[in-house]
Amino acid sequence: MQLSLPQTIDRATLLRYLGAAGWQPDAATDALLQKAGALVLGAATPRGVWRTLPLSVLEGEAIGSDLARHLAGCDSVTFLAVTLGAEVDALLRRLEAQDIALAAAADAAASVLIESAADALEGRVRAALPAGRYLTGRYAPGYGDCPLALNDTLCLALDTVRGAGLAVTPEHLLAPRKSTTAVLGGADAPVTGARAGCAHCLLQTTCAYRKRGTTCAG
DSSP states (O other), X not given: OBOOOOSSOOHHHHHHHTTOTTOOOOHHHHHHHHHHHHHHHXXXXXXXXXXXXXXXXXXXXXXXXXXXXXXXTOSEEEEEEEEOOHHHHHHHHHHHHHOHHHHHHHHHHHHHHHHHHHHHHHHHHHHTOOTTOEEOXXXXXXXXXXXXXXXXXXXXXXXXXXXXXXXXXXXXOEESSXXXXXXXXXXXXXXXXXXXXXXXXTTXXXXXXXXXXXXXXX
């Protein structure tokens, strides 16, 4: 399904993705950020798909202990996938060859936008919940000790190639790269899920947040 675009990229979140949370940019940087946001918004065609299945669909899958803990008490899972489309990837490649500063700002703007699109799709999922049903928050493959290979299962179940133009590479990465997948658990009683924390995260050795002394939960 097609997802709507915001009119602007949230500035505070954009600065956080650039590692400059709380910083007040000067006029030149502000203009750069505005240009980057406009370019990304002009190129993006966000699309998303989702599907709710019994929890048993994950039986036999290597999902990791963190996702298993996140789904404790659940009897169903909702898979969702969102992409900004191939034109955003093409835009970023062009900018990387032309203007590295603008490319970095545009990459961060695209990251903000994909999270916004995922939030919007999750909102639709929650709005469609039957009375008396509850969901955990989103949990993405690659977070904690959940393997990226779970992307294969999610995208196959969602038929993302036809539904959103989203494929999975042999390395279990998403293409277009400004895309995301997630799992939400469902139950008849309130469930909140559980954060994985840094100890088992697959990105713990390269995480930009940890290098700055923070975490993605902050």
